[in-house]
Amino acid sequence: MEPTSSQDAPSLVKRLAGPSTGKAGLAQDQSDINRVIADASKGSKFYENEKKKDKELTKKIDHILLLRDKLTSEGDMQKIEAGLLKLEAQRDLSQTIVHFDLDSFFASVEVLSDPTLAGKPFAVGHSVISTASYEARKYGVRSGMATFIAKKLCPQLLMVDHGFSNYSEMSDKVMAICERYDPEMRPGGCDEGYLNITAYCAEHNISADACVEHLRSTVYAETKLTVSAGIAPNVMLAKICSDRNKPNGQFQLPFDSEAIVSFMRDLPIRRIPGIGRVSERLLESIGIKTCGDIYTHRATLSLMDKQFGLMHLLRVHLGIASNSVQPPQREERKSIGAERTFAPLGDKQKILQKLEEVCAELESDMEQTQWMGRTVTLKYKLNSFEVFTRAKSCNRWISKKEDLFAFQIGQELLLPELPLTIRLIGLRVTKLKDLRTSDTSTGIKRFFEPAGPSSPHKRRRVSPSHTEESDSDEPEVSSLDDVGAPASVSESKRSKPTSSRKHTKERQPSVECETHTCPVCEKKVSTENDSFNAHLDSCLSREAIRQAQAQASASPKQGNIWERWTKMAPGSSKKSRTSK
């Protein structure tokens, strides 16, 4: 007999319902829906992993509560009040920020392609749902939900494949329209973005509300897509407001300190961008459910600053955040990667083949986008859904498949971990170097660049309060010296929970490939091919990982559908602009 979900902790039932649950305010039958989801998940590997994570979080909360109950001091209330005054003094109501959000974007585009879908419960996606139509949402179907579960909630649910090229085209159209209102607008993915319409409203002598009405009706006229928007003095508030009158509505917050704080008072903490399910639970455990509760519990928060981040929460409570909107800059990018999920594999050769495929994909992306990098991070997910990463830094710039896959990198990171049963493998490259000069010069690859930050672009803007000048300085690795240099590799770390890491060395540990130091027993071990790995294998205790059993695996599953789309998500939606 299967156990029933009534045995599940409430936190687990909620967790299984997915991350987007708490987002859109839903009806009272949410608990029925959650029950169906929990029952459908029951017994799966996914479920067991969620249960484990839920248990760990519960433990962490117990620890935090213990700490709280041991507090002796009452907290420096005067200091907090002073901090609040200081923050309040920084409040800037001079800029009008808009956040817009296309209503159920993928689904809306699909209706345009196939009008017979209108009014029906359907969802876009394959194994996992990207977007559900509003009719489907009534049944509890939400993005991120496994399709088979959605079908349980709504048996008549229609599934539609992604039409990425359509999404891309429509997204471009919408973004282009928005640029008329703010040439420096910032897309935040394919279906949303931020604008600063202060200048536009002044130049056209219209109110913010009228401006956004105009924008929304223009978008509808030119694309037949509806968009919701929020208007507020900063990006955080604008984003929150864009949800207020969704779909096809807009909401403006009064540009008034008192009104803002009172707006925040009853706002669930989960609505704050950056506060997800885990933070929500942590905060709730000490009695904070709304942003108003932050003020109520400010004394506790001040004493547990480390755990909760007092200043950030005080800003949230006051509704203070950045009011700067700037287009994404190419140099903001910090990593590029590729990963793939497949039917669980235990066979070494088959796993290596997956790794090779991921390498090929990543090489192609890096070539197209013109990046190289110095650090490679391997990611793998066990059949049990547990995720691990292993990283290695090099002294030369990596971008080619052979380099990524080579024994020196991808394989060296992966092989010592085997044997395992894996359902996902991925690689990510960081410490990037831009192969484009960002000017429009020719396509010549600039291998020879001054190490200095000779960024030829300066961003000028009629500026809001704070403008962070982040000047990313390259790691002092001369690309010139590295061209064609033989691979010299730092040691790969394999710190398990237990392994204590010393390495008092400063500087980069650019060790030559003679011997490695075993990170566990600290002995020097020859790196003659497999001997180092063999040593580690016998040296490390890997029960934590080992639990994965071999498993007959058959049907090679096809890859992902999101990829082409999500790759154009935040910064890369062809929006790299340089002002002269």
Next chain:
DNA sequence: GCGGATCAC
């Protein structure tokens, strides 16, 4: 610098 975790889309 590495690895785990959280978050957004």
Next chain:
DNA sequence: TATGGTGATCCGC
């Protein structure tokens, strides 16, 4: 039967 991919950030070590 069955639960995605890309990228950022923060913390602890």
